[in-house]
Amino acid sequence: MKREHLDFLKSSNTGEAPKPARSTLQNLGWQPFFAQQIDINDLATTPPVRVIEVHRNGLQVVGETIDLLIPPAPGVTVGDWMLLNPDLPDRSQILERKSLIQRRAAGHDRRIQLIAANIDTAFIVSSCNADFNVARLERYIALAFEAEVTPVIVLTKADLVTDIDEYLTKAKQISASVPVICLDARGEQPQSALAAWCQSGQTVAFLGSSGVGKSTLANALAGTQSIETQPIREHDAKGRHTTTRRQLHFLPNGCAVLDTPGMRELQLTDVKSGIANLFSDIEAMAGQCKFNDCSHTQEPDCAILAALANNDLDEARVQRWRKLIAEEQHNTATLAQRRTKDKNLGKLIRRVQKENKK
Numbered sequence: 001m002k003r004e005h006l007d008f009l010k011s012s013n014t015g016e017a018p019k020p021a022r023s024t025l026q027n028l029g030w031q032p033f034f035a036q037q038i039d040i041n042d043l044a045t046t047p048p049v050r051v052i053e054v055h056r057n058g059l060q061v062v063g064e065t066i067d068l069l070i071p072p073a074p075g076v077t078v079g080d081w082m083l084l085n086p087d088l089p090d091r092s093q094i095l096e097r098k099s100l101i102q103r104r105a106a107g108h109d110r111r112i113q114l115i116a117a118n119i120d121t122a123f124i125v126s127s128c129n130a131d132f133n134v135a136r137l138e139r140y141i142a143l144a145f146e147a148e149v150t151p152v153i154v155l156t157k158a159d160l161v162t163d164i165d166e167y168l169t170k171a172k173q174i175s176a177s178v179p180v181i182c183l184d185a186r187g188e189q190p191q192s193a194l195a196a197w198c199q200s201g202q203t204v205a206f207l208g209s210s211g212v213g214k215s216t217l218a219n220a221l222a223g224t225q226s227i228e229t230q231p232i233r234e235h236d237a238k239g240r241h242t243t244t245r246r247q248l249h250f251l252p253n254g255c256a257v258l259d260t261p262g263m264r265e266l267q268l269t270d271v272k273s274g275i276a277n278l279f280s281d282i283e284a285m286a287g288q289c290k291f292n293d294c295s296h297t298q299e300p301d302c303a304i305l306a307a308l309a310n311n312d313l314d315e316a317r318v319q320r321w322r323k324l325i326a327e328e329q330h331n332t333a334t335l336a337q338r339r340t341k342d343k344n345l346g347k348l349i350r351r352v353q354k355e356n357k358k
């Protein structure tokens with residue numbers, strides 16, 4: 001029998017000493033940041049709800065006494081808080097987001113895909129096998145930095161390798177400000193290893209490729225096996241898409257956990273500051289170049305080229321930095337062009353409609 005969302009949120013008996021009762025909204029991740037945006041007098045007519053699932057045919061929202069599917073609304077993603085309009089649900093107001101993780105959608109339609117909103121911590125998961133890829137980890141971290149979300153690298157399947165030091169070293173070299181946790185996703189280890197970030201009122205997300213253990217980790221935190229998992233393919237360590245949609249799950253302690261489908265392609269757009277934070281040492285060195293528009297490839301008095309010549313910078317890392325900057329600039333420009341085109345098209349349609357009314 002499917003368990004109702006509200007029933008799960010209210011069942012917080014863990015056998016420990018009684019704690020002060022938390023409201024359903026607090027268990028959903030309600031924070032002062034959202035409360036200060038609303039007028040208390042409007043709560044009765046437009047109660048706050050959180051989007052916990054996004055379906056093709058609608059949004060699953062949950063509130064104090066609300067658990068229903070409402071029509072889809074443009075620009076809404078899982079994790080959003082809304083003030084529910086009971087009469088016109090698709091016109092419910094979206095509260096200002098604390099954070100937003102997004103990417104350029106796969107394919108050639110040049111649109112932005114919203115991944116999740118109001119996330120506090122992003123657990124970037126990678127297996128200690130052929131899936132491990134520094135460049136991919138850097139992309140996820142740049143996304144998190146741009147969204148002002150705390151990134152944490154989580155290395156799984158450590159029990160399957162004899163020497164974990166190589167993976168740990170490479171992961172720790174990505175950024176001194178990003179913690180690296182190595183664990184077995186099964187059992188009780190994730191609960192203790194990730195406890196510092198999974199506190200009451202927090203929302204955490206598992207991001208990474210298929211088959212790295214995101215759903216297994218979510219199950220481990222919840223102490224259940226309610227989220228379906230599948231083994232990876234042995235010959236190439238590739239995972240299968242078990243999780244098909246982004247969905248929030250709730251822990252008894254009041255932490256919300258987002259499980260996400262694996263992303264085969266992670267195109268960056270509008271993450272200039274995220275890349276700068278990730279490669280802060282290279283960015284600082286680039287500021288010492290003679291020319292402000294230095295491409296760091298052939299110009300005289302280039303601080304980056306000088307550092308490479310003196311082996312003060314890792315050439316492979318510099319190449320990845322250049323690639324991310326070029327990709328971000330290209331994607332941001334093409335998306336800006338589409339926005340302009342759509343805006344101009346909208347103006348044309350409105351003008352034609354106005355003329356037809358005359």
